[in-house]
Amino acid sequence: MLNDDQVARFRADLLRWYSVNERELPWRQTCDPYKIWISEIMLQQTRVAAVIPYYERFLQKFPNLRALASAPEAEVLACWAGLGYYYRARNLHKAAQQMQEAGAFPATHSQICQLPGVGEYTAAAIASIGFKLPHAVVDGNVNRVLTRLLADPVNVRSASGKKYLARVADKLLDRTEPGAFNQAVMELGATICLPKRPHCLVCPVSAFCLARKTGQQEGFPVKTPRPKIMDESRTLFWIERDGHLLLWQRPPGLRLMPGFWELPERAHIPDVYGGAKIGSFRHGITFHSYRFELWRGLPPNDCGACEWVRLDELAELPLSTVLKKAKRLVDQTRTKNIRAGASSRAVTDSGRANAKHPPVKLDSY
Numbered sequence: 080m081l082n083d084d085q086v087a088r089f090r091a092d093l094l095r096w097y098s099v100n101e102r103e104l105p106w107r108q109t110c111d112p113y114k115i116w117i118s119e120i121m122l123q124q125t126r127v128a129a130v131i132p133y134y135e136r137f138l139q140k141f142p143n144l145r146a147l148a149s150a151p152e153a154e155v156l157a158c159w160a161g162l163g164y165y166y167r168a169r170n171l172h173k174a175a176q177q178m179q180e181a182g183a184f185p186a187t188h189s190q191i192c193q194l195p196g197v198g199e200y201t202a203a204a205i206a207s208i209g210f211k212l213p214h215a216v217v218d219g220n221v222n223r224v225l226t227r228l229l230a231d232p233v234n235v236r237s238a239s240g241k242k243y244l245a246r247v248a249d250k251l252l253d254r255t256e257p258g259a260f261n262q263a264v265m266e267l268g269a270t271i272c273l274p275k276r277p278h279c280l281v282c283p284v285s286a287f288c289l290a291r292k293t294g295q296q297e298g299f300p301v302k303t304p305r306p307k308i309m310d311e312s313r314t315l316f317w318i319e320r321d322g323h324l325l326l327w328q329r330p331p332g333l334r335l336m337p338g339f340w341e342l343p344e345r346a347h348i349p350d351v352y353g354g355a356k357i358g359s360f361r362h363g364i365t366f367h368s369y370r371f372e373l374w375r376g377l378p379p380n381d382c383g384a385c386e387w388v389r390l391d392e393l394a395e396l397p398l399s400t401v402l403k404k405a406k407r408l409v410d411q412t413r414t415k416n417i418r419a420g421a422s423s424r425a426v427t428d429s430g431r432a433n434a435k436h437p438p439v440k441l442d443s444y
């Protein structure tokens with residue numbers, strides 16, 4: 080570990096570099112805890128470039144705690160649609176209602192930690208940037224910088240490794256400017272101390288870096304291997320009738336995307352009959368890679384737990400990404416068929432099969 084004198088110089092060098100080199104990101108123009116909170120939740124598992132338009136749109140629609148707390152949940156989810164990991168939007172909404180009831184945004188790290196969807200890292204970011212409280216953030220970028228700085232082979236995925244790195248980050252934290260310091264370390268990890276081929280020649284703290292001294296930068300951090308990606312095939316049915324589409328809604332108690340609308344699979348409508356295959360697409364969720372086949376189906380006698388939803392109202396509803404991909408495929412196929420002069424009946428209309436594709440019980444596919 081660095082001695083006190085080195086720590087002081089490390090902080091000064093890093094903050095000087097950050098004051099000149101920080102990227103202009105919309106959430107860096109503010110210290111408003113509400114806006115910092117929205118940005119931090121959106122940035123969880125999502126790239127900066129992808130978050131920017133969502134962040135700006137979200138704040139236009141919900142500029143403060145009151146606006147977010149009083150909005151219907153479906154509106155919040157619709158504004159979030161496309162950003163993924165929808166439990167984040169639900170938690171934001173729930174937390175906004177709690178804070179609105181309490182009368183203010185919580186102003187201590189431990190209180191911020193109590194908010195739904197907020198963990199140690201997010202609470203430290205909000206506390207340090209929004210309230211200038213001395214809490215160090217530790218994320219993937221920070222882990223990389225710290226383990227390289229110390230050339231420490233600690234396993235960053237183990238519980239003890241996480242605790243150890245939290246202590247290191249706390250020791251390095253500049254307590255007079257915790258928000259700027261935290262953002263500076265993360266910025267260094269995001270723009271200079273990259274996972275592959277770090278830009279050590281322009282690194283403001285290279286003088287302190289043991290991994291660089293030994294030429295082992297890319298050997299850190301040490302991680303246990305992730306589980307393998309599993310391949311899986313699934314079948315979805317696109318069933319239309321009189322301007323309506325047959326869908327089911329995920330129950331409110333589900334951890335994954337509760338309240339979102341999905342296309343049915345065979346388990347939802349056992350007596351489904353259909354015509355042609357529309358196409359297929361892929362979708363990845365955590366450690367699964369799904370290949371979805373999309374079939375046009377005939378309206379069943381028994382819709383089970385599914386409901387007929389107006390096609391022209393789909394844009395107002397929270398739709399799963401899988402459903403959106405399927406809809407895109409249907410729209411593309413329809414356009415292609417129209418262009419080719421084929422009957423659009425083959426793709427849309429009431430789901431009736433054409434002569435080339437007579438009705439078939441889909442169990443036989």
Ligand code: SF4
Nearest residue numbers: 272277279282285288
């Ligand atoms: S010198 Fe290189 S490896 Fe060390 S912190 Fe800087 S960029 Fe990272």
